[in-house]
Amino acid sequence: MKILWIDIDTLRADHLGCYGYLRNTSPNIDRVAGDGVRFEHCYVSDAPCLPSRAALHHGRFGIHTGAMNHCGAYADPYKEGPTRGFKNSAAYRKFVEVLQKGAGLYTGTVSSFAGRHSSWWFLAGFNDVYDCGRGGGELASEVTPRALEWLERNGSREDWFFHFNCWDPHRGYRTPREFGNPFQDAPIEAWITQELIDTQLQTYGTRSAILPRGRVGEPGPREVERIRNLDDYKIWIDGYDTGINYADQHVGGLFAKLDELGLYDETAIIISSDHGENQGELNVYGDHHTADLITSRVPMLVKWPGVKPRVDSAFHYQFDIAATVLELLEQEVPAKWDGESFKDALLAGADAGRECLVVSQAAWSCQRSVIWDDFILIRTYMDGLKDWPELMLFNWREDPHELQNLAGRMPGKVQEGLARLQQWLDAQMRTADVKEDPMLKIIDEGGPCHTRGRLPFFIEFFNSIGKPEIAKRMQEKYGRVWQYNERS
Numbered sequence: 308m309k310i311l312w313i314d315i316d317t318l319r320a321d322h323l324g325c326y327g328y329l330r331n332t333s334p335n336i337d338r339v340a341g342d343g344v345r346f347e348h349c350y351v352s353d354a355p356c357l358p359s360r361a362a363l364h365h366g367r368f369g370i371h372t373g374a375m376n377h378c379g380a381y382a383d384p385y386k387e388g389p390t391r392g393f394k395n396s397a398a399y400r401k402f403v404e405v406l407q408k409g410a411g412l413y414t415g416t417v418s419s420f421a422g423r424h425s426s427w428w429f430l431a432g433f434n435d436v437y438d439c440g441r442g443g444g445e446l447a448s449e450v451t452p453r454a455l456e457w458l459e460r461n462g463s464r465e466d467w468f469f470h471f472n473c474w475d476p477h478r479g480y481r482t483p484r485e486f487g488n489p490f491q492d493a494p495i496e497a498w499i500t501q502e503l504i505d506t507q508l509q510t511y512g513t514r515s516a517i518l519p520r521g522r523v524g525e526p527g528p529r530e531v532e533r534i535r536n537l538d539d540y541k542i543w544i545d546g547y548d549t550g551i552n553y554a555d556q557h558v559g560g561l562f563a564k565l566d567e568l569g570l571y572d573e574t575a576i577i578i579s580s581d582h583g584e585n586q587g588e589l590n591v592y593g594d595h596h597t598a599d600l601i602t603s604r605v606p607m608l609v610k611w612p613g614v615k616p617r618v619d620s621a622f623h624y625q626f627d628i629a630a631t632v633l634e635l636l637e638q639e640v641p642a643k644w645d646g647e648s649f650k651d652a653l654l655a656g657a658d659a660g661r662e663c664l665v666v667s668q669a670a671w672s673c674q675r676s677v678i679w680d681d682f683i684l685i686r687t688y689m690d691g692l693k694d695w696p697e698l699m700l701f702n703w704r705e706d707p708h709e710l711q712n713l714a715g716r717m718p719g720k721v722q723e724g725l726a727r728l729q730q731w732l733d734a735q736m737r738t739a740d741v742k743e744d745p746m747l748k749i750i751d752e753g754g755p756c757h758t759r760g761r762l763p764f765f766i767e768f769f770n771s772i773g774k775p776e777i778a779k780r781m782q783e784k785y786g787r788v789w790q791y792n793e794r795s
Contacts (some may be wrong), residue, residue, distance in 0.1 A: 308412070308636060309574040310468045311561065315554050316356070316443065317477040317595065318582035320349075320606040321707070322551055327631055330493050333552045335559035336608065338578050343610030344653070346619045348660070350603045350678070351582055352645075353667045354770065355595040357382060357424045359581040359625075364401045364429060366626045366644030368667075370735045373745050375669040377424070377756035381745045384428060388740065390653065398642040402629045403432030408467045408732065411638040413464050413731045417454045418472035419443050433470075437522040446481065447473040447557035455564050462568045463632065471561060475554040478520075478593040480529035480546030481554045489552055490545045498708045499540055499587050508535065511765065512693040512779050513671065513758055519543065519592035523768065534592060544586055547593065577632075578608040588709050589695065596671035596693070600703050603666040603676070613633065614653060620658025622678065623649075665731045669749050670756050677727045678703070684714075684724030689750050692765060700724065762786065 323333040325340030326347075351359040353369035361374035361384060369375040373385040390396050406412045415435035421427055423442040430436055437453045439445045454471045461467050475482060507516040514521045516534040526532050529546030531539045558578075565571040585591035588601045595602040607628055610616075630646035631653060633639070640648055650660030663679035672691035677684050685699040700714040700721055714721050736742060753759045756779045762785050770779035 308410070308466055309462070309464075309570060310406075310412070310632070311383050311565070311574055311576045312468065312470045312528075313558055313561070313576065313578045314418070314470060314472040315476065315551075315558075315578070315580050316472065316474040317582065317584045318551065318554075318606060319586075319601060320604055322548060323369040323606055323610070325619055326367060326606065326742050329496065330490055330548055332490075332548050333472065333555045335555045335562060336578055336606075338562065339578055339608045339610050341616060343576065343608055343616055344614060344619050345617075346607035346609070346623055346628070348620065349579070349605055349607035349623045349628065350664050350666050351605055352624050352665070353669075354582040354583050354598065355668070355670055355715035356420070356601050357426055357671065358667070360420060360429060361426070362624075363581075363626050363629055364403065364431075365399070366402060366629060366641060366646040368645050369669070370671070370732075370745060371643075371645060371739055373741065374426075375667065375745045376749050377670040379463065379749065379752050379756060379757075380755070381669070381749050381752070382424070382632070383426075385741050388452040399513070400641045401428070402626075402633075403468065403470075405432075405633055405638050405641065406636070406674045407432040407434065409638045410466070410633075412462060412466045412468040412636075414468045414470075415457050415461065416470040416472065417450045417457065418470060419445060419474075420472060421451075442453075443474045443477065444479070445474065445482075446483070447475050451560055454561060458561070458564050458568065458570075462565070471558075473554050473557060476547060476550040476585075478547075480527060480550055482529065482546075482549045484528060486549065486553055488545055488549060490548050493545075495537065495541050495544055498710065499537070500538055503587070503710070504534060504536065504540065507587075508533075510590065510694040511769065511781060512590045513691060513761065513765075514592055514594040515590045517589070517695070517772075518590060519595075525766060527720075530593075540587070543592065544689075547584065547586060566653060573612055574610075575612060575632075576610040577628070579628075580605045589699075590693070594671070596668070596691060598666045598672075598674035598705060599684070599709060600701070601709070602668065604782075609653075611653075614655055617656055617771035619653075619658055619660075621649075621658040622662070622664050623660045627660070627772060663727055665728060667746065669746050671758065672740055672755055673746055675746070675749055677724050679724070679727060681705070682720055682724065683709075684721060686725070686728060688746060689754050691755045692761060692781070698725075 325337040351763045353362045421429040626646035630648040634650040635646040649659045668674045673689035681704045766778045
């Protein structure tokens with residue numbers, strides 16, 4: 308079996324044409340959607356970057372791996388402990404290790420993820436590794452040539468797995484100027500309104516409308532200093548969508564190589580991401596701070612030889628896809644994995660997923676959310692310097708951009724969501740190797756990585772722009788209760 312896994316960082320599903328986006332961002336990605344299965348409801352169990360890929364490659368929730376933050380003790384997975392032999396036991400084997408050692412695939416990756424996050428476990432099982440050394444700041448044009456070389460050298464092998472990773476949609480919006488703006492005359496979505504922006508400008512939040520870049524200074528050519536109106540928003544979202552389109556063109560180059568080698572039809576192609584990207588939802592712009600619908604949901608497209616194209620509408624974790632791939636290759640899913648295969652349903656063209664999902668975030672805020680039926684309940688344990696209530700309830704089907712918090716109007720649904728969340732927590736603790744909740748340890752350690760010590764900056768910023776009332780609110784809330792300044 309030949310497998311190409313395309314991993315586009317920071318790619319939200321609903322900004323792809325195949326997921327119904329109004330802009331033509333992704334013609335090459337859409338080709339795979341037409342040839343394969345499009346998973347409508349695929350979520351990473353843990354966001355953002357490091358926790359997400361840790362969960363996928365270990366096949367386990369962050370509450371089990373311990374890798375939930377971007378710094379501190381809980382940015383690294385727990386040690387296996389006394390069961391570890393000369394090599395890690397098969398029960399803990401990582402995704403690519405099973406592909407290499409079990410299924411006998413020759414494996415390669417073009418990715419800077421391991422170096423960016425000092426997450427060297429990510430390289431387990433890869434025969435060939437290329438890291439351009441720019442820590443995610445590279446363009447697709449810098450990594451695609453290496454990928455094409457790998458396919459040229461190894462495409463004729465009987466069995467291989469190749470992981471291609473590019474970062475172009477990630478904020479910074481650094482698509483080369485000469486690429487232009489393919490969306491200059493394209494409309495924006497109707498859900499973002501001037502009224503919403505005006506409301507957001509009256510409050511605070513890391514990477515909110517009032518400071519979307521998170522710092523003071525000259526914005527890049529595809530960014531703005533502040534999102535004051537719909538014109539500013541259009542510049543901002545054009546930058547994001549252009550990054551998607553730039554990545555898509557390079558994905559098209561990979562497909563052209565497969566076509567040239569006569570391998571497209573026989574190659575399994577999987578396209579996904581490590582997380583989505585809030586673009587105004589919950590007053591977060593161009594970043595991934597939440598355990599909500601937007602950050603946690605990822606595209607998942609699977610073209611697998613012999614599997615008929617369709618849309619799968621069931622709830623899935625991303626590591627369920629990995630478990631399914633293992634079973635499709637006649638490999639056992641490692642005993643310690645939380646990922647559950649649905650191979651038989653996939654081959655039969657039927658939906659078979661989870662009753663509900665629990666997703667987590669602990670690098671920018673500390674949140675857990677439960678998604679079930681038509682609802683998502685978001686519980687915030689530590690808000691990461693954002694003006695959020697502890698509980699938010701949304702009808703994801705009617706309100707996919709999370710504009711109307713229903714928690715006050717639907718207390719019964721809130722209690723149902725809290726009960727589901729507690730049942731999940733109890734179940735995870737029963738099966739955990741380390742009997743602790745990493746999220747609570749992260750809070751005790753100082754909180755989410757990217758907001759530690761940031762309170763003084765925001766107090767100074769809001770005073771400097773003539774909004775002392777916001778600075779005072781933040782000082783009163785965080786200076787006493789969570790002591791961000793002292794825990795920097």
